Amino acid sequence: MKKKLLIIFTGGTIAMKVDPLLHAAIPALNSEEIMSTINNIEEIVDVESINFGNLPSPHILPGHMMEICNIIKSNIHREDISGVIITHGTDTLEETAYFLDLIIDQEKPIIVVGAMRNNSELGYDGSSNLSAAICTASSPRALGKGVLVVMNNEVNAAGEVVKTNTLSLDTFKSPEFGPLGIVDNDEVIFYRDIINRKHIQTENIEEKIGLIKVASGMESDIIDFYIASGYKGIILEALGRGNIPPQMIAGVKRAIANNIPIVMVSRCHTGRVLDTYGYQGGGKHLRDLGVILGGNLPGHKARIQLMLILGKTNNLSTIKDLFEKDNLYTN
Numbered sequence: 001m002k003k004k005l006l007i008i009f010t011g012g013t014i015a016m017k018v019d020p021l022l023h024a025a026i027p028a029l030n031s032e033e034i035m036s037t038i039n040n041i042e043e044i045v046d047v048e049s050i051n052f053g054n055l056p057s058p059h060i061l062p063g064h065m066m067e068i069c070n071i072i073k074s075n076i077h078r079e080d081i082s083g084v085i086i087t088h089g090t091d092t093l094e095e096t097a098y099f100l101d102l103i104i105d106q107e108k109p110i111i112v113v114g115a116m117r118n119n120s121e122l123g124y125d126g127s128s129n130l131s132a133a134i135c136t137a138s139s140p141r142a143l144g145k146g147v148l149v150v151m152n153n154e155v156n157a158a159g160e161v162v163k164t165n166t167l168s169l170d171t172f173k174s175p176e177f178g179p180l181g182i183v184d185n186d187e188v189i190f191y192r193d194i195i196n197r198k199h200i201q202t203e204n205i206e207e208k209i210g211l212i213k214v215a216s217g218m219e220s221d222i223i224d225f226y227i228a229s230g231y232k233g234i235i236l237e238a239l240g241r242g243n244i245p246p247q248m249i250a251g252v253k254r255a256i257a258n259n260i261p262i263v264m265v266s267r268c269h270t271g272r273v274l275d276t277y278g279y280q281g282g283g284k285h286l287r288d289l290g291v292i293l294g295g296n297l298p299g300h301k302a303r304i305q306l307m308l309i310l311g312k313t314n315n316l317s318t319i320k321d322l323f324e325k326d327n328l329y330t331n
């Protein structure tokens with residue numbers, strides 16, 4: 001019997017064409033038009049479509065991620081649905097994918113997919129990416145792998161993948177460990193598994209989370225701005241192994257005194273943060289002040305995780321325990 005997939009269309013370049021007056025890509029294609037770019041789909045699977053919207057992904061808000069999550073939660077347990085695909089703009093695709101991966105705890109495949117070339121361009125990659133997503137979502141091999149990102153015939157885990165290039169079709173990479181698998185000859189093949197997938201069960205999120213990329217000579221003013229503006233958590237994308245200039249320490253102390261958790265990750269592309277250095281502003285000093293270590297997550301994904309954890313609790317020690325537990329390479 002043919003399997004049935006639920007496809008939630010949210011927008012992005014996969015749904016765009018070049019506007020002749022603007023000479024720039026804008027939202028244009030509806031779900032039927034996107035599906036019509038794929039040949040012979042009806043021979044492989046049945047598809048049920050949900051038109052969530054036609055949003056460029058810079059317009060996707062954490063509230064939209066929660067809405068997409070709720071749509072998935074209310075359909076994924078249906079017996080007739082074998083898997084779910086979300087079409088999405090690539091700019092914030094990894095944030096939505098990671099959000100869904102953290103919050104949805106079930107076995108059926110959930111695939112996030114987009115395109116780098118719009119439908120007016122030669123070599124529109126929406127059809128091949130969506131076809132590969134369909135092959136993956138309908139495969140029993142994808143069961144229990146969490147949320148996957150399928151682009152350019154590669155399969156990457158939501159927790160590991162990042163957009164690495166502004167233009168290339170081969171932009172989604174897992175820089176730490178490489179892809180989980182590939183789609184070849186309409187079949188998904190996995191090379192490895194993911195250990196330590198993390199789940200955070202919450203109905204609520206806290207959206208006011210600041211993100212600071214730390215650089216040489218930076219001071220506490222940006223931290224003080226977030227405190228004064230009512231932010232409820234701050235991510236520091238810190239230097240190297242997890243260190244900051246000493247001028248930022250006063251701000252870190254003020255944030256923690258105001259019950260605002262500070263999560264530290266690294267601006268390096270790979271490797272975890274650790275309390276290796278004991279000098280002023282070094283990881284050991286920061287950890288002793290109460291800074292939470294965010295493993296090897298990039299800042300924008302640590303921000304998603306803190307949004308979910310702060311949706312559950314504002315107790316600093318519970319936040320630390322929840323954040324540092326089960327993050328790849330936190331401890």
Ligand code: ASP
Nearest residue numbers: 012013056057089090091
């Ligand atoms: N700017 C586009 C978006 O994220 C890029 C894309 O979809 O590839 O909506």
